[in-house]
Amino acid sequence: MTESGDPFAGTAAAYAHSRPGYGHEAIGHVADRFDLDAHTRLLDLGCGAGQLAVPLAARAGSVVAMDPNEAMCRATRERASRAGRSNVEIVLGSDADLRGGMIDDLTPLDLTTMGRSLHWMDERATLECLREHTRSAGGVAIVDDVEWLTAGDEPWMAAVYDVVAEYVATLPERYDPDAVEYDDPWDELLTECGFQDVETVAFTVEREWPIEQIVEYVLSLSFASSDRFGDDLDSATNAIDRRLRTLGDEPFEQHARVSVLSGRVSHS
Numbered sequence: 454m455t456e457s458g459d460p461f462a463g464t465a466a467a468y469a470h471s472r473p474g475y476g477h478e479a480i481g482h483v484a485d486r487f488d489l490d491a492h493t494r495l496l497d498l499g500c501g502a503g504q505l506a507v508p509l510a511a512r513a514g515s516v517v518a519m520d521p522n523e524a525m526c527r528a529t530r531e532r533a534s535r536a537g538r539s540n541v542e543i544v545l546g547s548d549a550d551l552r553g554g555m556i557d558d559l560t561p562l563d564l565t566t567m568g569r570s571l572h573w574m575d576e577r578a579t580l581e582c583l584r585e586h587t588r589s590a591g592g593v594a595i596v597d598d599v600e601w602l603t604a605g606d607e608p609w610m611a612a613v614y615d616v617v618a619e620y621v622a623t624l625p626e627r628y629d630p631d632a633v634e635y636d637d638p639w640d641e642l643l644t645e646c647g648f649q650d651v652e653t654v655a656f657t658v659e660r661e662w663p664i665e666q667i668v669e670y671v672l673s674l675s676f677a678s679s680d681r682f683g684d685d686l687d688s689a690t691n692a693i694d695r696r697l698r699t700l701g702d703e704p705f706e707q708h709a710r711v712s713v714l715s716g717r718v719s720h721s
């Protein structure tokens with residue numbers, strides 16, 4: 454955590470440059486499942502640099518992209534502008550702000566998306582609030598991919614982790630995402646919060662990572678942001694570069710797994 458208390462402080466530029474999108478299939482799946490069209494009002498909560506909000510804006514009527522981090526909001530604005538999307542409104546705010554009254558300006562919602570962001574929020578309270586303020590047949594879609602520094606299964610990912618661990622004492626341990634059992638899995642939580650027709654659909658996305666993007670990806674992580682390296686930042690990034698070059702030529706390949714967990718609202 455940084456002095457400001459914002460785990461993403463100082464990461465927005467690296468985030469915007471390095472974090473890949475979710476792929477056409479996942480975006481298409483969300484759009485088809487919720488029948489997005491020119492009338493759809495969509496909220497993307499925890500929008501980051503717009504990796505989800507901006508491609509979805511091509512399929513929706515209007516998108517409110519909301520995030521508590523100002524630099525992330527600016528990055529989404531820039532991404533929307535580069536993509537020629539004039540239907541993306543940027544709102545500075547968190548899940549607590551949303552529940553604290555901002556939701557009233559957005560109601561009724563058709564769909565709320567959250568990409569790699571729900572775990573930062575009060576999950577149950579946010580989902581309950583969204584269900585209450587979403588029209589029937591609308592819903593929520595939670596889009597995620599595996600964070601590869603701590604949980605990716607390609608050897609080059611483990612090698613980058615080993616280098617970063619030499620510099621960042623508080624780095625979380627690596628783990629196998631398939632072996633984790635969650636106490637309160639999100640699909641069950643959605644059902645408990647009154648969503649119906651809850652399902653998870655997974656997609657494989659082939660990604661290629663140049664070394665420069667790998668380094669920026671590391672610095673975009675809340676637990677490996679540049680201030681965690683202090684004065685050793687240059688030394689660390691050079692060490693990542695050197696280590697990767699011993700493994701082969703860039704770009705490095707990733708068979709990424711993107712998941713879309715979604716549920717529908719019915720007020721009848």
Ligand SMILES: C[S@@+](CC[C@H](N)C(=O)[O-])C[C@H]1O[C@@H](n2cnc3c(N)ncnc32)[C@H](O)[C@@H]1O
Binds near residue numbers: 500546548
């Ligand atoms: C890992 S990023 C994901 C960004 C983007 N949705 C994506 O798919 O790439 C997580 C985002 O959640 C935001 N965030 C953190 N705490 C939040 C909260 N309490 N409410 C809403 N967003 C939050 C962060 O500022 C950050 O931009």
